[in-house]
Amino acid sequence: MIGPNQTAAPRRKTRQIRVGSVLVGGDAPISVQSMTITKTADVEGTLQQIYALAGAGADIVRCTCNRQEAAEGLARIVPRSPVPIVADVHNDWRMAMAALEAGVHGLRLNPGNITNPERIKAIASEAKDRSVPIRIGVNAGSLDKTLYEKHGGATPEAMVESAQIELAYFDEVGFEDVKISVKASYVPLMIEAYRQLAEVTDHPLHLGVTEAGPGVAGLIKGTAGIATLLAEGIGDTIRYSLTADPVDEARAGRQLLEAMGLRERKNVDLIACPSCGRAEIDVIQVAQDAMAAFGDREIPLQVAVMGCVVNGPGEARDADLGIAAGRKKGHLFIKGRNVAVVPEDEMVEQLVKWAELIVEEGVDAALAKADPKAAAAAEADRAALLDEQGADANASEVRVDLIRRNIGGAPPG
Ligand code: SF4
Numbered sequence: 001m002i003g004p005n006q007t008a009a010p011r012r013k014t015r016q017i018r019v020g021s022v023l024v025g026g027d028a029p030i031s032v033q034s035m036t037i038t039k040t041a042d043v044e045g046t047l048q049q050i051y052a053l054a055g056a057g058a059d060i061v062r063c064t065c066n067r068q069e070a071a072e073g074l075a076r077i078v079p080r081s082p083v084p085i086v087a088d089v090h091n092d093w094r095m096a097m098a099a100l101e102a103g104v105h106g107l108r109l110n111p112g113n114i115t116n117p118e119r120i121k122a123i124a125s126e127a128k129d130r131s132v133p134i135r136i137g138v139n140a141g142s143l144d145k146t147l148y149e150k151h152g153g154a155t156p157e158a159m160v161e162s163a164q165i166e167l168a169y170f171d172e173v174g175f176e177d178v179k180i181s182v183k184a185s186y187v188p189l190m191i192e193a194y195r196q197l198a199e200v201t202d203h204p205l206h207l208g209v210t211e212a213g214p215g216v217a218g219l220i221k222g223t224a225g226i227a228t229l230l231a232e233g234i235g236d237t238i239r240y241s242l243t244a245d246p247v248d249e250a251r252a253g254r255q256l257l258e259a260m261g262l263r264e265r266k267n268v269d270l271i272a273c274p275s276c277g278r279a280e281i282d283v284i285q286v287a288q289d290a291m292a293a294f295g296d297r298e299i300p301l302q303v304a305v306m307g308c309v310v311n312g313p314g315e316a317r318d319a320d321l322g323i324a325a326g327r328k329k330g331h332l333f334i335k336g337r338n339v340a341v342v343p344e345d346e347m348v349e350q351l352v353k354w355a356e357l358i359v360e361e362g363v364d365a366a367l368a369k370a371d372p373k374a375a376a377a378a379e380a381d382r383a384a385l386l387d388e389q390g391a392d393a394n395a396s397e398v399r400v401d402l403i404r405r406n407i408g409g410a411p412p413g
Contacts, residue, residue, distance in 0.1 A: 009233040014204040017133045017177045020084025020105030021274075022059050024133075024179055025204030025236045030262050031059040032253035033206070033239040034246045035088070040070035043077055044314065049246065052318045054082045055271055055302050056247045057254025060237070062086040062108060068407055071098035075399035078103045079276040080311060086135070093119040094410050098403045100126050108135045111166040112142040120166065124175040133177035135206055136166045140184035140193075154184065156193040163197060178203050179237065183210035187225045194229050204236035214243040219252060230260055268294040268355070271319060272305040277393035278385070279307030280325035281344065289348045299355050305347075309382050310389075313338065320363070321355055323347050326381035331374070334363060339370035341377045 016026030024031055034053045038046040040063045050061050065071050065087035078085050086106035087099030091113045099107060100123075107127060114120060127134050140154035144162055151158035159182040170178060180203050182193035190209050197205065209225040212218040222240040229235050238256070240249040257263035272287035273279075287305045294303070304322030306312025309331045312324030317336030324331045330347035332340040332354055342350040358366045 009231065011233045012198055014202050014236055015176075017179060017204060018131075019060055019086065019133055022084050024060075024206075028236070030230070030235060030257055031237040032057050032250060032257065033060045033062060033086075033237055034058040034250040034253065035062040035239070036064075037246055040064055040073040040077070041067075043073050046073065046077055047080055047311075047315050048317065050077070050081050050083065050085075051271070051304075051315050052247050053250045055269065055318055056250035058083060058250035060084050060086060060106070062088050062239075064088045064090075065095045065099040065102075065104075066090050066092075067095070068098065068403065071095060071102050071403050071407075072400045074099055074102035074104055075403065076394070076396045078105075079394040079396065080273065080315065082271055082273055082315075089114070092412055093123060094407050094412060096123040097126060097410070098407055100130055100132060101403050101406065102399055104132065106133050106135065108137045109166070110137050110139060110142060111162045112139065112144045115144060117169050120169045121173050124170045125173045127177070128173065128175040131177070133179065134170070134175070136163050136178060136180045137206075138162045138166075138180070138182045138193075139210055140182075140186070140189060141210065154189070156182075156189060156196045159184070159193045160196045160200065164200065167201070167203075179206050180204075181206040181208060183208045183241075185209060185211045185213075185221070187221055187228075190225045191228055194234055195232070198234045205234060206237045206239065207235040208239040208241055210241050212241050212243075218242040218244065222252065223256060227256060227260065230256075230262065267296060268299045269302040270294065270305065271302060271316065273307050273312060273315065275307045277395065278310055278389060280309070280327070280385070281307060281347075283307040286325075286347060290351055293348050293352050294355070299359050301355055301358060303351060303355060305351075308385065309378050310385050313378065321351065321358060323351050324378075326378070326385055329377075329381065331378040331381065333378075334358070334366055334370075337367065337370065338374040338378045339367065340374050341371065 014025040036049045084105035087104040088108045089096040138159045143154045147158045163180050184190040207226045209222045212221040226238050240252045242249050275283040301320040304316035304319035306324040309324040309326030313333045316322045322333050328344045330342045
């Protein structure tokens with residue numbers, strides 16, 4: 001008998017790690033990841049994409065950290081992201097250090113790119129001190145040259161050995177919070193590499209078919225690789241790599257897990273900001289109250305609870321409906337357009353009322369009932385809060401200063 005969160009084959013037992021608020025491995029639900037395609041230095045654009053990805057089903061989002069400006073962007077993005085952020089580090093070890101300084105919840109290192117053992121160990125030590133996990137992201141296309149030559153190509157054995165070499169460096173400094181991927185664009189190679197890896201480690205595995213390409217072909221390649229392994233009980237977190245809007249990647253990941261009975265279907269998709277120095281309410285409490293109020297009701301809307309009117313409506317502009325707090329009021333918005341101002345203690349009640357209205361009469365009818373003064377009221381509260389709190393309520397600039405000072409003193413490479 002197959003039930004929820006079960007695969008045809010028993011799920012492989014892995015150790016569990018924590019990526020911010022998301023558990024990966026062990027008996028944790030299989031999580032969905034995606035990656036932003038914005039410049040990470042573009043904080044507002046990246047946050048909007050992160051919210052869109054979270055809304056489409058991403059539990060964890062990766063952002064590139066390829067230069068100092070990107071690291072500085074991460075320092076500003078992390079406190080406002082609704083989901084844990086993983087920094088993708090390329091060739092420069094200093095970017096790993098800077099991303100850790102920025103407060104990211106995870107790192108991805110490619111053993112084919114950063115090869116100096118002392119630097120790898122320095123990154124692992126720093127990650128250990130900060131309790132930040134690392135993904136060893138082996139990629140067939142960028143396999144270490146020595147291994148490529150030794151094995152006569154990017155074989156499954158070469159990819160597994162690459163991961164094991166990196167793991168050994170981590171072991172030397174006592175770092176164990178690791179997940180591993182061995183991605184390839186050729187599906188049979190990817191499947192065999194993961195099967196072999198699953199035999200030799202109990203670290204959680206991140207599944208993906210890399211560079212799967214656009215459209216249906218990309219979806220089929222990704223699904224062929226990921227679903228095959230999931231059905232064998234292999235895999236703890238997944239990512240589709242499509243040549244497409246990353247929202248499609250997140251949606252595909254979520255839908256695959258739902259189709260395989262590995263994640264439950266949703267009614268209201270409630271998203272909430274993680275809260276930060278700008279929050280005007282207890283976001284966790286209001287989000288929990290909203291969850292309880294919506295319960296199992298068949299309201300297939302994405303609903304956002306946002307801690308402040310300064311950034312909330314923009315960050316959650318793709319949500320069907322949302323509410324953002326500000327100066328003892330709740331500012332309701334539909335698809336980013338302000339529709340009403342309600343007392344703070346009626347935020348949840350009004351959220352449910354407007355959600356019902358959208359479901360019963362449609363978005364256009366709900367927008368037609370908007371209070372014409374709502375947008376100006378939201379703008380006034382936003383301006384007043386900016387005036388009171390200043391532009392840097394999260395003290396991100398302190399971290400940015402540290403990144404600048406540390407990078408200034410360290411050689412690249
Ligand atoms: S409190 Fe405002 S700025 Fe902070 S995470 Fe929530 S919506 Fe974003």
